[in-house]
Amino acid sequence: MSESTPTLRAEIAGIPTYKPGKPASASEGPAAYKLSSNENPYPPLPGVLESTLAAAAQLNRYPDMACTTLTAELAERFGVPQEHVATGTGSVGVAQQLLQATSGPGDEVIYAWRSFEAYPIITQISGAKSVQVPLTSGEVHDLDAMAAAITDRTRLIFVCNPNNPTGTVVRRAELERFLDQVPGDVLVVLDEAYREFIRDAEVPDGIEIYRDRPNVAVLRTFSKAYGLAGLRVGFAVAHEPVAAALRKTAVPFGVSQLAQDAAVASLRAEDELLGRVGALVGERARVVSALQEQGWTVPETQANFVWLRLGERTVEFAQACERAGVVVRPFAGEGVRVTVGEPEANDLFLKVTEAFRKSG
Numbered sequence: 377m378s379e380s381t382p383t384l385r386a387e388i389a390g391i392p393t394y395k396p397g398k399p400a401s402a403s404e405g406p407a408a409y410k411l412s413s414n415e416n417p418y419p420p421l422p423g424v425l426e427s428t429l430a431a432a433a434q435l436n437r438y439p440d441m442a443c444t445t446l447t448a449e450l451a452e453r454f455g456v457p458q459e460h461v462a463t464g465t466g467s468v469g470v471a472q473q474l475l476q477a478t479s480g481p482g483d484e485v486i487y488a489w490r491s492f493e494a495y496p497i498i499t500q501i502s503g504a505k506s507v508q509v510p511l512t513s514g515e516v517h518d519l520d521a522m523a524a525a526i527t528d529r530t531r532l533i534f535v536c537n538p539n540n541p542t543g544t545v546v547r548r549a550e551l552e553r554f555l556d557q558v559p560g561d562v563l564v565v566l567d568e569a570y571r572e573f574i575r576d577a578e579v580p581d582g583i584e585i586y587r588d589r590p591n592v593a594v595l596r597t598f599s600k601a602y603g604l605a606g607l608r609v610g611f612a613v614a615h616e617p618v619a620a621a622l623r624k625t626a627v628p629f630g631v632s633q634l635a636q637d638a639a640v641a642s643l644r645a646e647d648e649l650l651g652r653v654g655a656l657v658g659e660r661a662r663v664v665s666a667l668q669e670q671g672w673t674v675p676e677t678q679a680n681f682v683w684l685r686l687g688e689r690t691v692e693f694a695q696a697c698e699r700a701g702v703v704v705r706p707f708a709g710e711g712v713r714v715t716v717g718e719p720e721a722n723d724l725f726l727k728v729t730e731a732f733r734k735s736g
């Protein structure tokens with residue numbers, strides 16, 4: 377047998393590892409609640425589960441590769457042409473396709489930092505260079521600095537709205553001003569994974585923004601508000617030729633029939649699902665005001681999570697949460713992102729924050 381190993385692309389060695397939120401079962405304490413992955417705490421609606429199980433009876437068949445029904449219903453729901461909708465294996469899968477379609481070695485990809493931790497990973501896989509623009513001291517996108525970072529090598533810019541992990545938003549006027557400065561040959565990806573949790577009327581709907589801007593693609597997902605994280609289905613809304621490129625770069629049959637049918641059933645049950653989102657938004661307000669009363673500084677969040685900047689005490693705090701029964705998502709040396717969950721989970725979390733503040 378030869379001693380040599382296959383040659384891998386140089387970029388592969390340096391790819392950071394994606395650290396998923398810890399499951400409750402891996403907790404150091406009696407953890408009952410997982411608040412570490414921005415998931416929806418509610419299980420699928422019975423009707424959604426039924427569609428999924430019905431699809432499971434046909435697992436010997438390949439799924440509909442074009443996601444025909446889902447694409448048609450999304451197009452109708454958002455009032456866009458069907459050709460502008462492209463589905464994929466989670467919105468992170470679609471984001472990766474957007475990079476494959478636009479960016480490679482020698483190119484640059486701009487995004488705020490800290491932001492969604494998949495951006496550096498999928499950018500590096502593409503071979504392009506990440507240009508990370510720090511958030512402002514108020515934990516929001518610094519769009520002026522992002523515009524100033526554009527060079528003739530820039531191919532794609534992510535704007536995560538609301539931003540993961542801070543929950544902060546970019547508002548209409550500043551986004552429009554920014555987009556006016558981006559050259560037409562640079563793709564701007566508005567990542568709206570948490571769109572349905574927004575209640576600030578000044579935050580624009582990306583699908584309205586994209587209509588007049590051929591260089592804007594909007595990313596959405598069924599993982600958060602619609603509660604289908606386990607099925608991996610997301611989509612983009614974009615003009616041709618971007619949407620066409622997404623169809624070309626898709627892994628064949630990447631979205632299972634279970635995922636497609638569950639997504640369609642969820643769209644049809646949208647009122648009920650968005651009612652649950654409303655309850656979570658109510659819990660968010662309760663959690664934020666309780667934290668503020670306890671003396672915490674919490675950036676204004678429009679997502680289903682809150683961000684606590686804890687610096688050197690981050691890991692210690694995350695461990696205290698686990699001992700109390702909640703798993704949160706620490707970013708060592710920076711802060712903790714905590715999903716807004718069911719009321720009992722939030723209560724447990726608030727007990728920890730209270731005790732932690734008192735302990736100095």
Ligand code: PMP
Binds near residue numbers: 414469536
């Ligand atoms: N974008 C952002 C900002 C996210 O936080 C996430 C999930 N953590 C995703 C995209 C990806 O979600 P999914 O692949 O499940 O659609």
